[in-house]
Amino acid sequence: MASQAQPLNIIILGGGIAGLTTALSLTKYTPANTPPPNITIYEIRPLPATIGGAVNLTPNALRLLNHLGALQEIRANHYGKECLAVEVFDLYSGSKLAESSFRGDEGKGLGDPPFTALRITRGEALKGVLAVIEKQPNINLVFGKRTVDIKEFSKGVEISFEDGDIAKGDILIGCDGIHSVTRLKHVEPDRKAVYSGICNAFGFAPRRKCDDGRYEDVHFETTAMNFGRRGILLTSFHNEDKDFVYVGALMQIPEIVSRDGWKAAGADAENVRKDMLERYAGAKLDLIPHLIQDAQDLFLWPVFTLSKYGKWCTDRVMLIGDSAHAMPPQGESTGMVFEDAVLFSRCLARWLEKGNGTPVREAFNAYENLRRERIETAWDESQSVVKTVQETGWFGHKIKMNIIPWYLWWTRAYREKHFIDDVTACGLGY
Known part of the structure; x- marks a missing residue:
């Protein structure tokens, strides 16, 4: 392993939001007496991945993006729309049942400093992070590199690519998602992604205008x-x-349409649209069928998950984000990835500060000890998403509509605790 007088050479596989924020975190938390690591991010796609829906960046996510300098870029470019609460409606009555609020007791947000939430497309969130990456001379982002082999030695790692190139580093961080090559080729090949039975069909609908030129009314403030x-x-x-x-x-779809999701074209797009219109027929508000009818660039994205328990690391390779613990979406998944990146970077920085010649696995183990319980709890909670989406009859739907307000009230303090938690300041325990 490189000494403190020499920068670490770190390889990151995956140039999505997880890989980029991990690179920024590793740079930010470099100890004062240590040169910044040389970080090379290898991404399989030829360009940054802008595919995806609109995610909700919760207060904990915004706090960390602010800490890394990316939120400033997002706000400077006016990306996203502030979300003060996620409102819950009964499709058939149009009635608002409850909301999950980010306002806090004083209406300014949650945590210290306070943040609300931000609904933003994945592409624009990525642009905000990329703008900060471009300012870091120690970070190099390389596109179009498909990994075919990973070798680990006592003093480093070696990555072989499909084009014949080889990369060497002191450690490797797998931020390459649910179908992680880092996991499947090296860390735990038998732990494969499993289809959850749920798909997300999504698109972006231009708002219709009324005869007087005003936009068609909506029943929500930002998100419903x-x-x-x-x-x-x-x-x-x-x-x-x-x-x-x-x-x-x-929605619940029994057949796996695609491993990675696909952009529906032609007749396929119309079949997806027809299915959505049938599934959400009977809506009280005309807006609902209008939005489905007008949605552009329809995607169908199967939701895959990993088993609750699994191996996250070897002596020189660590998995971060979905590559380690992918689970169904539950409203804060993106924030959890940022927490992974910052907490892991702090553990690695502490190991560098100690400089006692112990293996880097010490930092890996410290990170796992801090993170496992939170991830396993979140995994359990995510299973309720699968149950909520499962199809039901009218009576079951009525029961669900009565339970949801009570459930959100009962769990409010628990949810807000996670939105307030700050992994930049928690103890590391070693």
Whole structure:
């Protein structure tokens, strides 16, 4: 392993949001007496991946993006739309049942400093992080590199790519998602992704205008979860102009359509649209079918998960984010990835500070000891998402609509605790 007088050479596989924020975190937390690590991020795609829906960046996520300098870029470019609460509606009555609020007791947000939430497209969130990456001379982002082999030695790792190139480093961090090559080729090949039975069909609908030129009214402030008998339809603004609405249908589909999700084209897109219209038929508000009818660039994205327990690391290779613990979406998944990146970087920095010649596995183990319980609890909680999306009859739907307000009230303090938690300041225990 490199001494403190020499920078670590770190390889990151995966140039998505997890890989980029991990690189920024590793740079930010470099000890004062140590040169910044030389970080090379290898991404399989030829360009940054802008595919994806509109995610909700919760207060803990915004706090960490602010800490890394990315939130400033996002706000400077006016990306996203502030979300003060996720509102819950019964699709058939149009009635608001409850909300999950980010306002805090004083209306300014949660935590110290306080943050609300931000609904933003994955592409624009990535642009904000990339803008900070471009300012870091120690971080190199390389596209179009498909990994075919990973070798680990006592003093480092070696990555072989499909084009014949080889990369060597002191440690490897796998941020390459649910179908992680780092996991499948090296850390735990037998731990494969499993289809959850749920797909997310999504697109972006331009708002219709009335005869007087005004936009068609919506029933939500920023984001609504519209519960039906055959799934949840999420409708949300994702930009300040509010001229488009993100439409995301989380629904139970027995057949796996695609491993990675695909952009529906031609007749396929119309079949997806027809299915959505049938699933959410009977909506009280005309807006619901209008948004489905008008949604552009439809994608169908199967939700895959990993088993609850699994191996996260070897002596010189660590998995971060979905590559280690992918689970169904539950409203804070993106924030959890940022927490992974910052907490791991702090553990590695502490190991560098100690400089006592112990193996880097000490930092890996410290990170796991801090993170395992939180991830396993979140995994358990995510299973309720699968149950909520499962199709039900009218009576079952009525029961669900009565339970949801009580459940959100009962769990409010628990949810807010996680939105307030700050992994930049927690103890590391070693």
